[in-house]
Amino acid sequence: MNPLRWSFRITYLVGFLVCAGLIAFVLFAQYRMGLDPCPLCILQRVAFIAMGMVFVVGAVHAPRGGGRWVYAVLVAVSALAGIGIASRHLWIQSLPPGAVPSCGAPLGYLLSTRDAHGGLLGVLRMVLSGSGECAKVEKILGLPIPLWSLIWFTILGAAGLFAARHRNRS
Numbered sequence: 001m002n003p004l005r006w007s008f009r010i011t012y013l014v015g016f017l018v019c020a021g022l023i024a025f026v027l028f029a030q031y032r033m034g035l036d037p038c039p040l041c042i043l044q045r046v047a048f049i050a051m052g053m054v055f056v057v058g059a060v061h062a063p064r065g066g067g068r069w070v071y072a073v074l075v076a077v078s079a080l081a082g083i084g085i086a087s088r089h090l091w092i093q094s095l096p097p098g099a100v101p102s103c104g105a106p107l108g109y110l111l112s113t114r115d116a117h118g119g120l121l122g123v124l125r126m127v128l129s130g131s132g133e134c135a136k137v138e139k140i141l142g143l144p145i146p147l148w149s150l151i152w153f154t155i156l157g158a159a160g161l162f163a164a165r166h167r168n169r170s
Helices: 008-031 039-061 067-094 107-112 119-128 145-165
Strands: none
Touching: 008 039, 008 067, 008 145, 039 067, 039 145, 067 145
16 A cells, blocks of 8 residues: 555554554653653653644544645644754754753652743743753664654654645545
């Protein structure tokens, strides 16, 4: 079956399955391989989960015409957020050791004390500034994990847009 001829529903179902598989893998990596996620890793997971939710709802709904673009835009927004977070993570990992920010408080603590940090936006700003644990480079198949995220955000975002634009002629 040629992926370029898949229907909107099939493309979005596959997008959901890929997102679910990626989340399953990072949970495996965390709990079986001992790779603890940093705050930026957790934000990338949130972006994959958001994208997966859009994919599954889009697959179930399978709208026609302009309705597809609603899902495509939501997938693109999730993908762009993930690309931004993964890019920031890669930039932090590329810093020389002396330029890396010191380790910060865990994300759970920051969220529980968010009022003291300027609300949810203040916590988000602190997390995106990075911390020492975000600079640790963990590789899977020779590539840093945030680079894998960047690749998958790009592929999934493009697939979501392509499915809305492409009309199945079968």
